[in-house]
Amino acid sequence: MLEVRGITKRFGGLTAVNGAGLTVPEGRIVSLIGPNGAGKTTLFATIAGFLKPDGGSVMFKGSDITALAPHAICRRGLVRTFQVVQPFANLTVRENIAVGAHARLASRRQALDRAAEVAERVGMMRQIDQPAADLTVAGRKRLELARALATGPSLLLLDEVMAGLNATEVEDIVRVVRGIRESGVTILLIEHVMQAVMSLSDHTYVLNNGAIIADGPPRAMAEDPRVIEAYLGHGASERLAAGGKRA
Amino acid sequence: MDACANLTGHGCGIILASIINGTMTGAVYALVALGLTLIYGVLHIINFAHGTLLMLAMYGVFFLNQIVGVDPYMAMPVILVAAFLFGYGLQRYVIGKTSHGRDEITLLVTLGVSIVIENLALFFFTANERNIRVPYELAGIDLGVTYLLVTQMAAFGAALLITATLWMFMSASDTGRAIRAVAKERQGARLVGINVEHIFALSFGIGTACVGAAAALLAPRFAISPRIGYTFVLIAFTVVVLGGMGSFVGALVGGFIIGIAESVGGLFLGESLGQITISLIFILILLLRPSGLFGEKLR
Amino acid sequence: MRAGQRTAVALGALAAMLAMPLVVTSGFWMDFLILTLFVGVLGQGWNILGGYGGQLSFGHAVFFGTGAYVQAILQTQYGWNPWLAITPAVLAGVLVGAFIGYLSFRYGLRGSYFALITLAFAEAFRVLATSIEITEGGQGIYLRLNRDPDQAITMLQFASGVGYYYMILALTVVALLVAWWIEHSRFGAQLMAVRENEDAAEALGIDAFAVKMRAICISAALTASAGVFYVQKFLLMDPFIAFGPGKSVEALVAPIIGGMGTIFGPLLGSIVLHGVGELTKALTAAAGIDHPGLDLVIYGILLVLMLAFLPSGLMGLLRRRARPARSAEHA
Numbered sequence: 083m084l085e086v087r088g089i090t091k092r093f094g095g096l097t098a099v100n101g102a103g104l105t106v107p108e109g110r111i112v113s114l115i116g117p118n119g120a121g122k123t124t125l126f127a128t129i130a131g132f133l134k135p136d137g138g139s140v141m142f143k144g145s146d147i148t149a150l151a152p153h154a155i156c157r158r159g160l161v162r163t164f165q166v167v168q169p170f171a172n173l174t175v176r177e178n179i180a181v182g183a184h185a186r187l188a189s190r191r192q193a194l195d196r197a198a199e200v201a202e203r204v205g206m207m208r209q210i211d212q213p214a215a216d217l218t219v220a221g222r223k224r225l226e227l228a229r230a231l232a233t234g235p236s237l238l239l240l241d242e243v244m245a246g247l248n249a250t251e252v253e254d255i256v257r258v259v260r261g262i263r264e265s266g267v268t269i270l271l272i273e274h275v276m277q278a279v280m281s282l283s284d285h286t287y288v289l290n291n292g293a294i295i296a297d298g299p300p301r302a303m304a305e306d307p308r309v310i311e312a313y314l315g316h317g318a319s320e321r322l323a324a325g326g327k328r329a
Numbered sequence: 330m331d332a333c334a335n336l337t338g339h340g341c342g343i344i345l346a347s348i349i350n351g352t353m354t355g356a357v358y359a360l361v362a363l364g365l366t367l368i369y370g371v372l373h374i375i376n377f378a379h380g381t382l383l384m385l386a387m388y389g390v391f392f393l394n395q396i397v398g399v400d401p402y403m404a405m406p407v408i409l410v411a412a413f414l415f416g417y418g419l420q421r422y423v424i425g426k427t428s429h430g431r432d433e434i435t436l437l438v439t440l441g442v443s444i445v446i447e448n449l450a451l452f453f454f455t456a457n458e459r460n461i462r463v464p465y466e467l468a469g470i471d472l473g474v475t476y477l478l479v480t481q482m483a484a485f486g487a488a489l490l491i492t493a494t495l496w497m498f499m500s501a502s503d504t505g506r507a508i509r510a511v512a513k514e515r516q517g518a519r520l521v522g523i524n525v526e527h528i529f530a531l532s533f534g535i536g537t538a539c540v541g542a543a544a545a546l547l548a549p550r551f552a553i554s555p556r557i558g559y560t561f562v563l564i565a566f567t568v569v570v571l572g573g574m575g576s577f578v579g580a581l582v583g584g585f586i587i588g589i590a591e592s593v594g595g596l597f598l599g600e601s602l603g604q605i606t607i608s609l610i611f612i613l614i615l616l617l618r619p620s621g622l623f624g625e626k627l628r
Numbered sequence: 629m630r631a632g633q634r635t636a637v638a639l640g641a642l643a644a645m646l647a648m649p650l651v652v653t654s655g656f657w658m659d660f661l662i663l664t665l666f667v668g669v670l671g672q673g674w675n676i677l678g679g680y681g682g683q684l685s686f687g688h689a690v691f692f693g694t695g696a697y698v699q700a701i702l703q704t705q706y707g708w709n710p711w712l713a714i715t716p717a718v719l720a721g722v723l724v725g726a727f728i729g730y731l732s733f734r735y736g737l738r739g740s741y742f743a744l745i746t747l748a749f750a751e752a753f754r755v756l757a758t759s760i761e762i763t764e765g766g767q768g769i770y771l772r773l774n775r776d777p778d779q780a781i782t783m784l785q786f787a788s789g790v791g792y793y794y795m796i797l798a799l800t801v802v803a804l805l806v807a808w809w810i811e812h813s814r815f816g817a818q819l820m821a822v823r824e825n826e827d828a829a830e831a832l833g834i835d836a837f838a839v840k841m842r843a844i845c846i847s848a849a850l851t852a853s854a855g856v857f858y859v860q861k862f863l864l865m866d867p868f869i870a871f872g873p874g875k876s877v878e879a880l881v882a883p884i885i886g887g888m889g890t891i892f893g894p895l896l897g898s899i900v901l902h903g904v905g906e907l908t909k910a911l912t913a914a915a916g917i918d919h920p921g922l923d924l925v926i927y928g929i930l931l932v933l934m935l936a937f938l939p940s941g942l943m944g945l946l947r948r949r950a951r952p953a954r955s956a957e958h959a
Binding site: 423 | 684686731732735737739740741742743744745747748749751752755756758759760765766873877880884919920921922924925927928929931932935936939
C-alpha cells in the first residue's frame, strides 16, 4: 500500500533523513522506532507531504505522491497525526472531528453525525461538546486520532499517540488502534511505548541517524544488537550480552 | 541634454539633487525606524502607535516653541525625556498589561492606542496644520545642483549622531547589555535576575525617545497635524521591514533607501503618485523577503 | 433554543426591523439606524476573513473603496444605471481581494505580516486614487443628485432615509445569511479549522490556500457592497474616505467589540459603537464643545479594553452566560 524509497531530507547542512525506505502492506500495522532525533517525525512529515524531500519517492496505492500537498495526500486516503497535538482549540470535540469528516462529506449534518460515530469509537462521547482546549493530554491524543480517523483514511500515520499517557490509557488506545485496523485501515506508527509496539505491530522498522538500520518482527528487533546499540550507544549490545551470560 | 536625460528624461543634476534631498530625509526616517526596530527586537511588538507618538512629540515641540518660545532644536532634550517617560509608562501600564497571546492582537492593541492618541490630538489641537517658523528657515548652502537647507543638514547630522550614540549605549552600557540579553533570550534573562518588565518598558521608552528626537528634527520642516502619524508609521514600517525587523544596521540603511526612493520616485512619478513608491516597496519586501535585507530568519 | 424557535425569533426580528420606519420618524434616528447597519455590514465583511478565517486585515478599506469607486465611476463617467453598476462594483472588489489574497497566501504571509500587507495595499490604492484621472484625483467624485421621486427606485437615490434604510437592511440580511452559512457549512468548518491551526487543517485534507482565497473573495464582496451603498447614500467618494484608515478601522473595531467569528458580533459591535459615539457627541454638544474626535477616542479605548479583558467580544460574554444552560440541556 505504501512504498517509501530512499527518502533524504536535509535542513541546511544537517541531514535529518538519509535514504530511508520502508514498505507498509495493506491491512497491517507497521511501526517505526528509533532513538530521539533519529528522524522519525521528519520522515513522517515527508511522507504526508509537509516537507519536500531532497531525494527519494513515496508511492501510495501504486501512484507517486511525492510532490503532492498534504491536503491532496489526505484526500487520497493517507492521513497523519501530530506528535505535538494540534487541536482546533476554540472548537468543540464534535466540531474538531467533523472537520476531518468533511474530507469525505459535504453535508454539515452528515459530518456532525459522523463525528459522533467516531467519537463513540475512540471513547470520547462524554467530552463531545467540550471545547478542545479543555481536554486533558490523553483527551487531546484521542482527539488527534479521532479527527484523522474521521477523514476515512485507508492508511493512518500515527505519531506517538501514546506518549505521555498512563498505563490504563495506553491499554485503551491500543484497543482502539486494533479496532481501527480490524475495520480495514492500514497503520504506520511511530511509538516509544515498547509495550504498545510489541503488542500491536506486525513489522517494525528501526531508524537511526536518518537511516533504516534494521527491520523485522518487533520481538526480533528488540533483541537485535544493531538496534540495542542505536538506543544505548556503541558497545552496548556486547555489554548486555556479557551481562546476560553472567546472570 | 546630458547622459541621464537621454536615459531617464531628467538631467543628472536634478537626479543628483533628488538623491541628496532623499538622503537628508532618510537619516530622520532611519532615526524613527530605529525606535520601531528596537521595540520590535526586544518586545516582538509591531508598534502601530509609533507614528502617532511622533505626531504627539511634534506637537510638544510646536507648543514649546509657541508658548515658551523655545527653538525646536533646543526643545529636543525636553521632548526626548518626555517621550521616554511617556513610552515607558505606555508599555508598562497599558500595552504590557493588555497584550497577551498572538502578535497580531498586540498589533491591534497598539492600533487602539494610536486611535486614542490621534483623536485626542484632533480634539485638543484640531485638524488645522501647524507650522513652526524659525529665523533660519531659508538659510542654506548652494551646492550647485541643489540648495541644501540648514534644517535639512541639521536633521541629517543630528539623526546620525543620535543613532551613533544609541549604538554605543546599546553595546557598551550595562543597561544596553541587559536589553540585548532580553532581546536574545527572554527566559534566560529572567533567570539571571533581570527585571524583564522593566527592560521591556525601558526599550519602549528608548524607542519612543527616538521619535521624540526625530520630532524636533522634523518640526521645522513639516506641517504638523494629527493625521501625519499615519503617514510616518507607514514609512517607518517600510523602513523596518526593508532593513529587517529588529536590525539596527537595517533601519539605518533602510532609512536612506526609503528616503532616496521617495524623493526619486516623486521626481519620476510626480509629487502625488510618487508616494506610491513606498507602499510598493513595502508590499514587495513583505512578499519576497519578509526577513528584510539584514534580518534573521523569521517565524 | 430549538431550530424552529430560532427561525421564529429571526423572522420576528426581521419583521420588527421592516416595521422600524413606522416607529422611527426622526431623521436623526433614521440616520443612526442606517449608519449602524452600514458599519454592521462593513464589519461582517471583515469578520468573514478576520473573525472566521483568522486573517486579520488592517486595510479592508481597499475593498470598500474599490466597490465604491467602481459604482461611482460607472455612473458619472459612463452613464450607467446604478443597478447595473452594482455587479461590476462588487466583482471589482472580489478581483482586488483575489489579487491581494493570491499574493499574500501564496507567499505564506500570516499574522502581523498579513495585516501589514493589507495596510500597504490600501495605502497604495489611496495614492493611486489621488493621482489618476478616472477617480478625479484628490477632489473626489460627486454623483449627480436626482431627487425625482418617480425615479427613486430606478436611480437608487432616495429623498428620505427610509429608502436607504431598506437598502442597507437588505444588505444586512445578506451579510447575516452569509455568516449563518459559514457557521453551518463545510466551507465554514474548514475556514475555522484553518484559523485554529493551518497545519492540522492541511493534514485533514483541507486546501488552506483555496479556503483562504474563497474567504477573502466573499469578504471583499460584502465589503465592496458596503462601498456601493455608501456611494448611493452620500453621492460622493474621495481617496481618503475610500482607502484611508477610517473605514479599515471601523471594519475591524465593530466585530472585535461585538465578537469575532460570530454571526451577530459585527452588528452588535456597531450598535454599541454608534450608541456610545452618539452619546459622546450629544454630551459634548450639551457641554458646548464642538470639536470632533472624542467619539473615536472612545472607539479606541473600547478596542483596547476589549482586547485586554474580553477578547471574545460581547457575544463571548453573552455566550458565557448561556453556557450553563446549554450543558444542562445535554445532561
